Amino acid sequence: MSVGRETRLSAWIERFAAHFAEEGIPLIGGRILGYLLVCQPTERTAAELSQELEASSGSISTNLKFLVNAGLVTKRTRRGRQAAQYRINEKRWVDMIQRKLDALVSVRELTESGMRLMSGDPERAMRLRTVDDLYTWLATELPAVWERRPSSSR
Amino acid sequence: MSVGRETRLSAWIERFAAHFAEEGIPLIGGRILGYLLVCQPTERTAAELSQELEASSGSISTNLKFLVNAGLVTKRTRRGRQAAQYRINEKRWVDMIQRKLDALVSVRELTESGMRLMSGDPERAMRLRTVDDLYTWLATELPAVWERRPSSSR
DNA sequence: CTATGGCTTCAGTGTCGACCGAAGTGTCGG
DNA sequence: CCGACACTTCGGTCGACACTGAAGCCATAG
Numbered sequence: 490m491s492v493g494r495e496t497r498l499s500a501w502i503e504r505f506a507a508h509f510a511e512e513g514i515p516l517i518g519g520r521i522l523g524y525l526l527v528c529q530p531t532e533r534t535a536a537e538l539s540q541e542l543e544a545s546s547g548s549i550s551t552n553l554k555f556l557v558n559a560g561l562v563t564k565r566t567r568r569g570r571q572a573a574q575y576r577i578n579e580k581r582w583v584d585m586i587q588r589k590l591d592a593l594v595s596v597r598e599l600t601e602s603g604m605r606l607m608s609g610d611p612e613r614a615m616r617l618r619t620v621d622d623l624y625t626w627l628a629t630e631l632p633a634v635w636e637r638r639p640s641s642s643r
Numbered sequence: 644m645s646v647g648r649e650t651r652l653s654a655w656i657e658r659f660a661a662h663f664a665e666e667g668i669p670l671i672g673g674r675i676l677g678y679l680l681v682c683q684p685t686e687r688t689a690a691e692l693s694q695e696l697e698a699s700s701g702s703i704s705t706n707l708k709f710l711v712n713a714g715l716v717t718k719r720t721r722r723g724r725q726a727a728q729y730r731i732n733e734k735r736w737v738d739m740i741q742r743k744l745d746a747l748v749s750v751r752e753l754t755e756s757g758m759r760l761m762s763g764d765p766e767r768a769m770r771l772r773t774v775d776d777l778y779t780w781l782a783t784e785l786p787a788v789w790e791r792r793p794s795s796s797r
Numbered sequence: 798c799t800a801t802g803g804c805t806t807c808a809g810t811g812t813c814g815a816c817c818g819a820a821g822t823g824t825c826g827g
Numbered sequence: 828c829c830g831a832c833a834c835t836t837c838g839g840t841c842g843a844c845a846c847t848g849a850a851g852c853c854a855t856a857g
Contacts, residue, residue, distance in 0.1 A: 494760065501757050508753060512746075513667070515815060526771050527757065535834065545817045550835055569825070572833055579773040586747065586777065592666075593743060599662060603655050603681065606648065617680050619733040623740065630788050638780065669845060689804065699847045704805055723855070726803060 498527055517544045518552040522561060525577035532565065534572035560584055583638075590631050597624035652681055671698045672706040676715060679731035686719065688726035714738055737792075744785050751778035 505526075506519030514522075520542045525533065533541070539549045553575060556562040560581040565574040600621035607614035659680075660673030668676075674696045679687065687695070693703045707729060710716040714735040719728045754775035761768035 497760055501753075501760060505753055505757070508750060517816080526774065527761065527767065529767050531770065546834075547818065547836080548816055551816090554835085577770050579770045582774050583777055586781070589747060593740065596662060599655075599659055603659070606651055606655055607681065613681065613683050616685065616731050616733045620680065620736050623737055626792065627740070630791070634784050634788055637784070671846080700804075701806080701848065702846055705846090708805085 502527070515548075515552055515555075517542065517548045518555060520544070521549070521552055521556060521575075522577070525562060525575065526579070532574040532576045534574060536572060538575070587635070590635075594624065594628045594631060597621070597628050600624050656681070669702075669706055669709075671696065671702045672709060674698070675703070675706055675710060675729075676731070679716060679729065680733070686728040686730045688728060690726060692729070741789070744789075748778065748782045748785060751775070751782050754778050 502520055502523035505523035506516050509519035509522070510516045521538060524538065524542060525531070528541075535546065535549050535553060538544070538553075539546050542549070553562060553564075557564050557575075561578055562575050563578045565576065567574065600617060603617050604614060604621050607617060656674055656677035659677035660670050663673040663676070664670045675692060678692065678696060679685070682695075689700065689703050689707060692698070692707075693700050696703070707716060707718070711718050711729075715732055716729050717732045719730065721728065754771060757771050758768060758775050761771060
């Protein structure tokens with residue numbers, strides 16, 4: 490008795506959501522992302538997501554708002570009293586990754602200001618200096634990598 | 644009336660801890676890291692940290708255990724009933740950053756298995772493919788950057 | 798063996814955030 | 828103006844986790 494593709498996709502969505510949950514994204518938000526990445530057709534209404542993912546309308550609403558705001562999901566409204574359609578905006582995924590890398594590099598501002606507080610005491614600054622050097626290196630390398638990205642046209 | 648260096652360092656430690664708190668490191672753990680990066684002398688006992696950071700002995704113990712386990716802090720024991728000394732292990736900071744980058748890249752395993760589930764339906768796989776391509780690129784570029792790191796001898 | 802001191806463990810407390818579902822808001826057709 | 832529908836907002840609940848402080852554990856000195 491083999492397992493259907495849709496069943497395996499459900500399991501995949503769940504793993505997908507679990508991964509992002511560890512990074513602080515609400516479970517339901519991660520499920521929406523995973524689902525919208527693979528569903529057919531590509532667009533869904535909030536009500537459909539609520540039923541498909543077995544989440545309350547409130548949770549769907551809150552998370553969709555968050556994802557639309559982050560740019561990862563696009564809302565398409567239609568004339569009449571029709572429900573809005575939501576679809577993944579996979580082109581913006583790169584922005585999310587950039588934000589993560591920026592957050593990593595931003596520690597450098599902290600280490601720099603710490604180094605300034607230490608000026609005049611090189612001995613004491615040694616430990617911080619090791620860390621500061623590391624972040625300084627990251628801050629010069631990572632943006633350079635980003636430039637080399639295929640179609641970094643935006 | 645100017646502010647003393649130690650006072651400003653306290654404020655810096657607090658900002659330092661606040662930054663890592665956003666990344667999921669307990670506030671007290673972040674304070675320990677910041678403090679051990681700049682304190683003079685460089686080594687402290689658990690009791691001293693408890694007093695200096697105004698945290699309970701239990702919290703200090705739990706967080707030191709976590710930090711020692713992560714490799715960021717080194718425990719030095721001494722003969723006699725003397726308290727153990729803790730100091731920052733700034734050389735291991737690079738490991739922490741590597742772990743972060745690895746976590747970022749590891750999403751690729753998810754997108755890959757998702758792509759496999761989609762094989763035979765290129766149309767439907769298009770959205771996931773965009774994301775998968777991005778992580779595949781990251782997975783090839785980031786380790787290469789890491790190799791170029793000054794004294795990546797480890 | 799006993800007392801001392803230092804760290805660890807653990808039960809209890811408080812806070813925070815995700816989630817639910819019902820009530821509310823807004824919009825459109827009739 | 829009213830009814831229907833879709834989404835949003837909000838109070839309430841639940842679980843997770845950081846933190847505390849006291850009790851427990853272990854090693855050492857005497």
